[in-house]
Structures are given as C-alpha cells and as structure tokens.
Amino acid sequence: MNKNRRLLALSIALAALPTQAFELLPMASMDDNHVFKLEVLQVTDIEPYQEALNGFLDTLKSQGIEQGKNLKINRVRIDFDVENGGFWSRLGVLFRIRQEAARIAAAKPDLALTIGTPATRHARGILEDARVPVVFTAVADPLEAGCVSLSDGGPGVTGSTLYVDMRDSVRMVQQVFPAVKKIGMIHTDDENGVANVAAASSSASQIGMSVTARQVGKSDSIVPSLKAMFQDGKGVQMFAVPLDTYYGLHRYEPAIDLGEFGAAHQIPVVTLAMVHVPGAVMYVGADFRQVGSLAGVQAGKILRNRTKPDVLPILRQKTPTMLIDPERAAALKLDLPSAIVAHKTATRNGFWQVDWEQVRQQ
Known part of the structure; x- marks a missing residue:
C-alpha cells in the first residue's frame, strides 16, 4: 500500500510540473565507450x-x-x-x-x-x-x-x-549555351541511363530544346552513334552524358572517345552526372x-x-552542382555569360564551381 501511495504522489508531483521542466531533462544517450x-x-x-x-x-x-x-x-x-x-x-x-x-x-x-x-x-x-x-x-x-x-x-x-530536378540541370545548360537547340544523348539499358535521358528529354522540350537519343550495347563502340547523330554538323549541336555505367567501361574508353570527337569537331560535351568524362566542358548534377x-x-x-x-x-542536394572547365571552354572559343564568370565560387581540380542560385537570381 505504501508503495502505491508513493507512486501516486510521484505521479501528482510530475503532473504539477510545468511543461518547460521536461525540456530540461537530458535525453538518454549512447555510452561514450560504445563502439x-x-x-x-x-x-x-x-x-x-x-x-x-x-x-x-x-x-x-x-x-x-x-x-x-x-x-x-x-x-x-x-x-x-x-x-x-x-x-x-x-x-x-x-x-x-x-x-x-x-x-x-x-x-x-x-x-x-x-x-x-x-x-x-x-x-x-x-x-x-x-x-x-x-x-x-x-x-x-x-x-x-x-x-x-x-x-x-x-x-x-x-x-x-x-536525384536532382532535371529542369534545373537543363536550364543550367541553356544558360551557358543559349544557341544550342538540339542535344544528343547516348545510353545503354542501364536503368539510371534510361531514366536520365527520359527526364532530360522531357525537361528540354519545355524550354525550346530537343534531345535525340540512341541506345547502344555495353560492349558497342560509341563512335558510330556519334557520327550518325552529328551528321557532319547538320545534326545535334551538343552531346550530353547521362548517369550510365557505360561511360566508365574499358577504362573510360567511351567517355574518352566522346571527348576527342567533340574536340575534333568543335562540339561541346556536357555531363548530367558528376562522373569523370575527359573533354567535358561542363558538369551538372549531384555531387x-x-x-x-x-x-x-x-x-x-x-x-x-x-x-x-x-x-x-x-x-x-537541392541545387545541382555546376562545374566549368575553363581550358575546354577556351578551346571551344566559348564566350561564357558574365553571370557565370561573376559567380564562380571556387576552383576544384582545375574546374570552376559556379553558384547557380546566384546566377538564377540575376
């Protein structure tokens, strides 16, 4: 009986405490020696x-x-x-x-x-x-x-x-390349690659751009598709790389071939994923x-x-990371918008990192 009375008294005392008193009670934490x-x-x-x-x-x-x-x-x-x-x-x-x-x-x-x-x-x-x-x-x-x-x-x-909103990524590309209307993308049956291309195509169509896509096998060379899409300057004006494992195969051979093809024909290459693509002038995506x-x-x-x-x-990541390769931009004789140059916040492995939020607000 005495025990019950003590419990009742304790309950009444706790109920009488102001709400703020409970905020002062420390949260149970893990033992500092716990591994x-x-x-x-x-x-x-x-x-x-x-x-x-x-x-x-x-x-x-x-x-x-x-x-x-x-x-x-x-x-x-x-x-x-x-x-x-x-x-x-x-x-x-x-x-x-x-x-x-x-x-x-x-x-x-x-x-x-x-x-x-x-x-x-x-x-x-x-x-x-x-x-x-x-x-x-x-x-x-x-x-x-x-x-x-x-x-x-x-x-x-x-x-x-x-995941990033592809509409942001495509708008970032358009900001740097306002004259580009036709983008080429090459992908495999990689789930991420297929989804990335579909999202890019949908987002591009909303701002007056179009995406032409070709699917290749993971063991296929990328070069025939590049030639078919470029059509000696009468086809796509830019190549964009999706988030697809294909570009990392054969010691990055597809990515290297894409970069060299772009350099030889003065066509820009951008990547919509933060993966290594030699020759890309612009990287947009989640870090x-x-x-x-x-x-x-x-x-x-x-x-x-x-x-x-x-x-x-x-x-x-709410806003995609944006990187620009200034050397590649110079080789393409690319006149970067003043807003891009004004809002480069850091140099990262030789690339400019650009504050897209600041650019967007201008």
Whole structure:
C-alpha cells in the first residue's frame, strides 16, 4: 500500500510540473565507450561510390563517430561484370546481395549502409525484418530502391539520393549555351541511363530544346552513334552524358572517345552526372561526396540519438552542382555569360564551381 501511495504522489508531483521542466531533462544517450558497428554493402567498386563513402565517413567524424576510435566498419563489395552481365549473372548478384543481407541481419550491427540502387533494393527487406537500421546513399531514384517516395524511405530505411530536378540541370545548360537547340544523348539499358535521358528529354522540350537519343550495347563502340547523330554538323549541336555505367567501361574508353570527337569537331560535351568524362566542358548534377555526407547526417542521428530511420526524410542536394572547365571552354572559343564568370565560387581540380542560385537570381 505504501508503495502505491508513493507512486501516486510521484505521479501528482510530475503532473504539477510545468511543461518547460521536461525540456530540461537530458535525453538518454549512447555510452561514450560504445563502439559502433557499421556494415557497408555495395555492388561494383567504382570511384563515385568511394566518394560517397568518404563524404559519409567525414560527416560521421564531425559528429564524433570515427573509424579506428569508436566506429568499426565491415565493407562488402559484390563484383558484377557490367559489360557482360546477362540474366544469370544478374541473378547471381541478387543471390549474393540477399546472402550478405542475411549475414548482416545475423550480425546485428548498429547500422547498415547500402551504396547504390541494387544493394538497397534487394537488401532492405531482410534488414527491415531483422530490425537493422538502414541508411542508403548514391541511389539515383529512391522509387527504384523500393522507397515510398522521393522523401519517404519506408519502414526502417532512410538515406540520401542523387536525384536532382532535371529542369534545373537543363536550364543550367541553356544558360551557358543559349544557341544550342538540339542535344544528343547516348545510353545503354542501364536503368539510371534510361531514366536520365527520359527526364532530360522531357525537361528540354519545355524550354525550346530537343534531345535525340540512341541506345547502344555495353560492349558497342560509341563512335558510330556519334557520327550518325552529328551528321557532319547538320545534326545535334551538343552531346550530353547521362548517369550510365557505360561511360566508365574499358577504362573510360567511351567517355574518352566522346571527348576527342567533340574536340575534333568543335562540339561541346556536357555531363548530367558528376562522373569523370575527359573533354567535358561542363558538369551538372549531384555531387557524390555531398550526397554521401547527407547520408552521414541521418546516420549520426540514428547512432547517437537512437532515432528510427522511418521518421527521417530522404535527403537530397537541392541545387545541382555546376562545374566549368575553363581550358575546354577556351578551346571551344566559348564566350561564357558574365553571370557565370561573376559567380564562380571556387576552383576544384582545375574546374570552376559556379553558384547557380546566384546566377538564377540575376
């Protein structure tokens, strides 16, 4: 009876406290000596994925979570021959992803980071069932990774996406190349490439530009398609590179051939993804390191505050990054708009980084 009276008295005392008093109560936090366990899962080992991971880890470090101190990482890279990957090869990759997801589920880490769409899409269900928090990054379209929307990751999942509004990207291209009306884009059956070209085509048509697209096989040379689309100066006026794995194959041979073809015929090459394209005069798109950093922001909340992934929105870069190669622009005798020159904010590996928000406001 005495115990019940004490509980009743405590309840009455708490009820009498002002609301502000509860705000002074400290939130439960993780033990400072706790070592966080992170599992990283990805398909293929490409430079942009490494950039995304670097951004992710840098942001965790800024929040006091650092590898070698209080963070232990196990990273698995599943090999996949993008060029020769047929049905059985893709099936094998799916099996490997699910196999690794089951292993991660059994290991019960504090967090799983999935890099890219395939790893996210095929691992998330298993990890959700095991109640392992999932954060993803370097996903071009969250819907393709099983998310509810561009901002809602669904049960047990959050992260960051490479998705940018293609209308912004195309307007940025038009700002630098106002005379260009016809753009050529070459892609494969890569899911991201197909989606990127479709979005560019739709956005370009809204501002008086058009996109001519050709699909090639991953083992095909890009040169015949370039010649057919250029038509000795009577066809497309520019080539734009989509987010497609094709351009990184054969030690970037398609990208190099595209750059050299553009230089030989004085036709500009722009890329609508932040991937290495030798000879491109302009890069527009989401920055892999920045997108990885955004995933790190959400991961820090999950690890430090035990926040559920479900309540955290998917983050994305609101404005595409814009880079200009001044040497290539000079070689093309390109007269850059004064607004572009006035708002270059930094030099990055020899490229100008341009503040598009400032340019747009003029």
